[in-house]
Amino acid sequence: MDNFSEDIADNNNTLNCTIDHTIHQTLSPVIYVLVFVVGLPANCLSLYYAYLQVKVKNELGIYLCNLTIADLLYIFSLPFWLQYVLQHDNWTYDELLCKICGIVLYENIYISVAFLCCISIDRYLAVVHPFRCHQFRTVKAAVVVSIAIWTKEILTSCLLFTHGEVTKDSESHVVCFEHYPIKTWEHSINYYRFTAGFLFPFCLLIFSYYGILRVVRKSHGTQKKKKIQIIRLVSSTIIIFLVCFGPYHVLLLIRSIFENSCEFAASIFNLYHITLLLTTFNCVADPILYCFSSESTYQYFAKLGDTCLKCLRCIQTETKESYAMSTPETVKKIREQAELDPELLTKLHARKVEETSISTLPKEGVI
Template sequence: MVFTMSEDEIINCTISHEIHQYLFSCVYILVLLIGIPSNLYSLYHAALQLKQKNELGVYLMNLTVSDLLYLASLPLWLQYIFQDDDWRHREWLCQLCGFLLYENIYISIGFLCCISLDRYLAVVHPLRFTSLRSMSAAWIVSAIIWLKEIAVGVVFFRHKELSQDRKNQSVCFEHYPMKPWEYPINYYRFTIGFMFPLAILSISYLCVLRAVGRSAGTQPDQKMRIRQLVSSTILIFLVCFSPYHIFLLVRTLLERDCNFIAGTVSFLQSNPVISGHDK
């Protein structure tokens, strides 16, 4: 079913902001308190890896920089939440904060895929594709990921991201109901941004597990550590990214009017752990 209503015909729904005010404020403060020191330590560890000419340090550093950029936007999101979801800054700042949120999700996913593919080549094909595991290759791949996601983000965020709700509040980065141009974008994000990387992670790590299981020179305790590492990586990926993308897909498939929004908000108030930002 194609949603053909024009943007001017869409009336923003009146929604409860209690979820944002209570749940998101606690989550954002916790993320700031834990994320800043842990990412600074990760950046230090990445620098050590770079000094040792380890290509994993390149991916880890880029992953950490992406996280730090997003963390820099959280104080503005907290201010927005504490002001009852009323954005009182310029629209370009709203677009920038939304852009950093988007970039953090998909750049993080991209570099997690790079790390999984690097481990796949190191374990399954240790003597082949050495050129793909060099420092120069890692920098080139990293540049491609940044440029690709920035280009996609620019296309996504050419639309207006600041709108007025029925309470005459300036709502940033949230559209209730979704606008027509969001539907193809959300399908792209779910399939290319989430499902495709998940397939890459799963296939590469299954190949790693199979290669380790067949290796006669690998000690049982080493095999166990590798299995635990692989399992925890996929679990972290699913925990961090699947609730958001599943909820995004549900909204994209079902959301057409304010009645759906009202039912969804009631559901999230009783199940806040799966709630998330509009984008």
């Protein structure tokens, strides 16, 4: 009865709370469309490279593959959220679909966090304890860990989100997965999400990064290129973690501590949803990890970038050279100097012969 009374009181607070949802009709649709257009092909490509790593028995590919699957599930839910915000936060589907989309949203956050931790711990064991912990760095172990993460997060969602996730606001719009102010039962859940879903994984990431950085700097046997690759992988993991998930969880904690009125909820609404949109960029940022996960993948993207730069440089160089050599004043000046100084003519002729002989040599790598 107490829970039922609390739910009634919370619903009454939501009905009496008027909040400006303009940010949902302006910024949110742009971000959702951008993440969908960029994230879908990027994650499909990432899934392919993860599969290639799994094929060669690389346990890191298992974690990257699961990370991509979590991102793709959320990307497929974006059209529903896009329609929701464009209709002024009015959910037109049934409550079950609202609960599924909400769970996918939160699962993307915490499953991504879990697998980012797995990637960092895997690199820590590979660098700091390469022989002692070899049995934990196998494809079989990675599969077991992945199953455990998915099972834990799905069970947690089923236990935590047992309340009704569809309510009506003051404008009689059906609101999905949003309660303003926070409902009574949400406080304990948010504290759990902050500590177990953000703070503890963040400590693991810092511990892994510190251990890897210390060993890599002291190691003389590791190649410099390999050191840079390892540092890039772990650094990008921490940057993605902090930028995409840090601000959201800080605002989540602030709301859980101080939000007990509609006025406070309205004042923090825009800032909170900007941080929530940052978690969406995780779907675009995760494929960056694939650039640093293996030498071959990194070289592929590096060569692609070098090719584009070389093409631009060649175009600029050809334009400058053709303009300089085709100028009549330049040719006339060279001829005048050659007539005054016969040695200059001899040097120019020798240089031309040398350039011709070099251009006829085979290029590097061509047999």
